Amino acid sequence: MELFIQQLTNGLAVGGIYALIALGYTMVYGVLKLINFAHGDLFTIGAYLGLTLLTTLGLTNYLGPFGVVIVLALMVMGLVAIVGAALERVAYRPLRQSHRLSAVVSALGASIFFQNAVMLIYGARYKVYPHDILPRTAIHIFGLDIPLIRLLMLLTSIVMMIGLYLFIQRTKIGTAIRAAAIDQGAAKLMGINVDRVIMIVFLIGPALGGAAGLMVGLYYGQINFTMGWLYGLKAFTAAILGGIGNIPGAMVGGLLLGVIEAMGAAYISIAWKDAIAFCVLIIILIVRPTGLLGERVAEKI
Amino acid sequence: MTTLLSLKNLTKRFGGLVAVDHVNFDVEAGAIVGLIGPNGAGKTTVFNLITGNYRPDEGDVIFDNQSIKTLPTHKIVSLGIARTFQTIRLFHKLAAIENVLAGCHCRMQSGSLAAMFRTPTQRREEHQALQTALKELEFVGLQSQADQLAENLSYGNQRLLEIARALATQPRFIILDEPAGGMNNQETAALIQTIRNIRDRGITVLLIEHDMSLVMEACEQLVVIENGAKIAEGDPQAIQSDPKVIEAYLGTDEE
Amino acid sequence: MKDKRLVIYAVISVVLLLSPLFLNAYWVDVLNNVGLYTILALSLNIILGHAGLFHMGHAAFYALGAYTTAIINTTYHIPILWLLPVSGLVAGLAALVVARPIIHLRGDYLLIVTIGFVEIVRIALVNNVFGITGGSNGIFGINRPILFGWKINKPWEFFYLIWGFAAVTIFLFNRLENSRFGRALNFLREDDVAAEGSGINTAHYKLIAFVIGAFWAGMVGNIFAAKMTIIAPESFNFWESVVLFMIVLLGGRGSIRGVILGAFLVLGLPEIFRQFATARMLIFGAFMVAMMIFRTEGILPPLPRKYPIAKMLGREGSA
Numbered sequence: 088m089e090l091f092i093q094q095l096t097n098g099l100a101v102g103g104i105y106a107l108i109a110l111g112y113t114m115v116y117g118v119l120k121l122i123n124f125a126h127g128d129l130f131t132i133g134a135y136l137g138l139t140l141l142t143t144l145g146l147t148n149y150l151g152p153f154g155v156v157i158v159l160a161l162m163v164m165g166l167v168a169i170v171g172a173a174l175e176r177v178a179y180r181p182l183r184q185s186h187r188l189s190a191v192v193s194a195l196g197a198s199i200f201f202q203n204a205v206m207l208i209y210g211a212r213y214k215v216y217p218h219d220i221l222p223r224t225a226i227h228i229f230g231l232d233i234p235l236i237r238l239l240m241l242l243t244s245i246v247m248m249i250g251l252y253l254f255i256q257r258t259k260i261g262t263a264i265r266a267a268a269i270d271q272g273a274a275k276l277m278g279i280n281v282d283r284v285i286m287i288v289f290l291i292g293p294a295l296g297g298a299a300g301l302m303v304g305l306y307y308g309q310i311n312f313t314m315g316w317l318y319g320l321k322a323f324t325a326a327i328l329g330g331i332g333n334i335p336g337a338m339v340g341g342l343l344l345g346v347i348e349a350m351g352a353a354y355i356s357i358a359w360k361d362a363i364a365f366c367v368l369i370i371i372l373i374v375r376p377t378g379l380l381g382e383r384v385a386e387k388i
Numbered sequence: 389m390t391t392l393l394s395l396k397n398l399t400k401r402f403g404g405l406v407a408v409d410h411v412n413f414d415v416e417a418g419a420i421v422g423l424i425g426p427n428g429a430g431k432t433t434v435f436n437l438i439t440g441n442y443r444p445d446e447g448d449v450i451f452d453n454q455s456i457k458t459l460p461t462h463k464i465v466s467l468g469i470a471r472t473f474q475t476i477r478l479f480h481k482l483a484a485i486e487n488v489l490a491g492c493h494c495r496m497q498s499g500s501l502a503a504m505f506r507t508p509t510q511r512r513e514e515h516q517a518l519q520t521a522l523k524e525l526e527f528v529g530l531q532s533q534a535d536q537l538a539e540n541l542s543y544g545n546q547r548l549l550e551i552a553r554a555l556a557t558q559p560r561f562i563i564l565d566e567p568a569g570g571m572n573n574q575e576t577a578a579l580i581q582t583i584r585n586i587r588d589r590g591i592t593v594l595l596i597e598h599d600m601s602l603v604m605e606a607c608e609q610l611v612v613i614e615n616g617a618k619i620a621e622g623d624p625q626a627i628q629s630d631p632k633v634i635e636a637y638l639g640t641d642e643e
Numbered sequence: 644m645k646d647k648r649l650v651i652y653a654v655i656s657v658v659l660l661l662s663p664l665f666l667n668a669y670w671v672d673v674l675n676n677v678g679l680y681t682i683l684a685l686s687l688n689i690i691l692g693h694a695g696l697f698h699m700g701h702a703a704f705y706a707l708g709a710y711t712t713a714i715i716n717t718t719y720h721i722p723i724l725w726l727l728p729v730s731g732l733v734a735g736l737a738a739l740v741v742a743r744p745i746i747h748l749r750g751d752y753l754l755i756v757t758i759g760f761v762e763i764v765r766i767a768l769v770n771n772v773f774g775i776t777g778g779s780n781g782i783f784g785i786n787r788p789i790l791f792g793w794k795i796n797k798p799w800e801f802f803y804l805i806w807g808f809a810a811v812t813i814f815l816f817n818r819l820e821n822s823r824f825g826r827a828l829n830f831l832r833e834d835d836v837a838a839e840g841s842g843i844n845t846a847h848y849k850l851i852a853f854v855i856g857a858f859w860a861g862m863v864g865n866i867f868a869a870k871m872t873i874i875a876p877e878s879f880n881f882w883e884s885v886v887l888f889m890i891v892l893l894g895g896r897g898s899i900r901g902v903i904l905g906a907f908l909v910l911g912l913p914e915i916f917r918q919f920a921t922a923r924m925l926i927f928g929a930f931m932v933a934m935m936i937f938r939t940e941g942i943l944p945p946l947p948r949k950y951p952i953a954k955m956l957g958r959e960g961s962a
């Protein structure tokens with residue numbers, strides 16, 4: 088039972104990260120029908136920018152631990168959002184009208200570019216986050232010691248997800264994003280500036296991905312320039328699990344995948360942890376290709 | 389006369405919408421039959437049910453005394469039903485002749501190994517297919533544009549190319565979805581002659597068309613549907629004066 | 644025009660054929676790798692280029708071929724080249740089993756599933772599945788191939804084996820492209836619904852495309868295993884699949900000459916620019932983006948198929 092609850096909270100915390108990254112994939116897919124392969128690398132960039140800001144600005148001299156993390160998070164999110172918007176402008180916008188494969192290759196190229204840019208700037212070795220930023224205490228609940236940081240992570244990602252959900256459902260821009268995802272042509276006719284919608288999506292998605300990168304840095308303490316790939320792939324799996332293009336779906340899919348993986352690692356085999364995620368993906372796609380929350384639509388002929 | 393195709397209580401729903409509602413009608417072998425009705429009546433959906441692109445929720449499709457409602461589309465084609473699409477679906481980046489060769493495919497046999505080793509049978513078959521394809525292009529009057537990319541043909545010629553592709557499958561029954569869509573008067577007149585020529589080759593024709601002059605001139609029998617249900621059936625003169633049909637068209641501001 | 648092209652091909656072939664005479668062992672080995680990737684990319688080209696199926700897990704079939712050869716050769720000492728068709732068959736069968744349930748998936752879904760597949764295979768190899776793959780150390784002590792009593796050992800010997808294999812592949816695949824089979828793949832790539840509606844069993848052709856592609860990748864795995872004498876899971880990671888994917892798309896999907904050029908560029912250029920070793924992948928990534936924006940169809944897109952239309956029309960006209 089103890090193992091179960093530890094793995095559950097751990098799975099939810101990691102799942103929150105997956106969900107945050109998955110949101111970026113799903114939103115971009117929603118409006119552009121493109122797998123943004125470079126999204127995982129934006130997450131990496133977030134982790135590295137967080138480290139740089141943390142070690143150069145000396146925020147800890149002025150602020151308490153939570154203040155530091157909040158200021159850091161806002162700065163990282165802002166910077167990664169700019170990188171994301173630039174990526175869209177340079178690598179994707181010129182390809183809007185081309186074959187979909189071209190955009191996929193462009194995304195792969197951008198991914199290789201980012202990964203190697205990070206490597207050239209920071210080196211190929213693992214980088215270590217200062218581990219005294221957040222208190223390493225544990226909280227005593229259900230008769231168990233659960234690390235505070237784990238709960239904070241889960242809480243943060245849930246807050247961000249709810250914030251995004253409200254933004255998408257309640258604001259005018261959110262409505263425009265949903266409209267563009269359903270039918271770009273019709274949205275255009277209704278006077279929606281689709282270019283702007285896409286730009287906004289490429290600000291929000293990367294911002295959330297960057298935040299996730301920072302959280303991974305703070306949680307695990309170690310980052311590497313290639314980490315975006317596996318996180319990216321799993322997050323994309325999560326997006327499909329929930330139903331791609333579907334924002335609540337990405338949240339549910341992320342949390343679910345985190346938990347499945349944590350349980351698989353504990354009760355099946357840790358060596359097969361990554362394979363479990365992909366098996367889930369394949370099974371879902373065979374059994375229910377629209378994902379858990381997606382709807383089935385017949386192609387009009 | 390023998391019945392070639394028979395729709396029995398054919399029904400298709402999309403969510404809450406009943407796109408085709410218990411439709412019954414027969415097509416006699418050797419006839420030219422028109423399926424008409426206002427926009428959104430469910431005509432294209434009937435076609436898609438016949439060709440296996442959609443599966444009926446109720447009812448059956450009988451072709452040549454055999455139920456085909458569970459067969460995959462390519463099987464239905466090889467049984468002898470060919471079609472064209474309302475929204476032209478050519479292979480745009482390929483030459484006109486290759487588009488027609490696509491239709492020849494189902495009457496050919498050779499597979500990947502025969503191709504790699506270029507067996508005599510394979511070569512003979514390729515040659516014959518090419519001849520068939522050219523013959524069908526000639527039939528619709530496009531032989532001079534055989535090596536043009538499909539996307540470079542005029543709109544009317546693209547419709548004709550789709551017909552040639554369908555004919556290359558050597559069908560007994562051809563269904564045309566708005567073949568005159570986008571054609572000018574001259575092209576439409578030529579199309580009527582082409583349709584008659586198709587029938588004279590022994591191929592039964594079922595067509596959807598909004599151009600009433602074409603329908604009245606080319607078709608010997610008409611089936612009218614509205615909101616998914618059949619409302620009338622008969623020869624063009626009878627249909628023209630049928631009050632239900634008039635109401636269906638006037639009521640929806642059509643033509 | 645056509646003659647000029649033939650002359651260029653002939654010159655390139657002759658230069659390539661003679662290159663081991665004036666290149667040192669290092670560069671001959673580079674060309675060997677280019678050759679292996681050429682064949683791999685040509686086999687992927689059937690699936691990705693011709694059938695238009697987003698398959699990013701080709702390294703899995705390559706791995707299956709290599710491990711089949713390695714396992715059987717090291718345990719039963721069956722000569723390498725006898726295992727060439729066996730490796731192909733194992734990979735082809737795997738493709739048959741794996742592809743069947745996923746073949747109908749939409750483009751991007753297929754992409755992600757095939758990525759999942761290649762990762763699962765790699766993880767299985769690392770975890771020493773069934774106790775026969777040697778875990779992350781892999782398998783060593785694989786024999787060299789013996790061809791008509793000649794033991795193939797040195798880089799230049801492998802050069803002729805690999806490029807001979809490449810030549811046969813090019814010859815056969817060229818015929819395959821220009822046939823009912825090749826056309827069917829293009830039809831379903833252009834418009835799945837229209838292809839099925841023209842009487843083509845699209846599911847069947849997608850499956851066969853996978854099987855043929857996998858069969859060839861398995862055979863390349865066999866030669867790779869013999870060339871390295873030691874294989875490990877890291878040689879077949881997801882990045883290998885990405886590299887193959889890039890070769891096909893940069894070179895020109897559906898174009899044999901494009902894919903060959905792509906293999907030379909993707910594998911050769913990084914070797915030439917070794918002095919910029921660390922920055923070369925960065926430049927490469929940027930190049931991919933630029934390439935897609937300015938030349939979407941790839942560097943050498945396929946030429947339209949030729950049919951003797953004029954000849955046939957002429958004959959009918961005079962008859």
Ligand SMILES: Nc1ncnc2c1ncn2[C@@H]1O[C@H](COP(=O)(O)OP(=O)(O)OP(=O)(O)O)[C@@H](O)[C@H]1O
Pocket residue numbers: 385386387388402405407425426427428429430431432433434474
């Ligand atoms: N795949 C589908 N999913 C949902 N609804 C569909 C689908 N296909 C058709 N419909 C709906 O079914 C109804 C009938 O459509 P259909 O295309 O058969 O009409 P039609 O008679 O061919 O009209 P038109 O003359 O405009 O071509 C329409 O309301 C259409 O929106």
Ligand SMILES: [Mg+2]
Pocket residue numbers: 431432433474
């Ligand atoms: Mg219609």
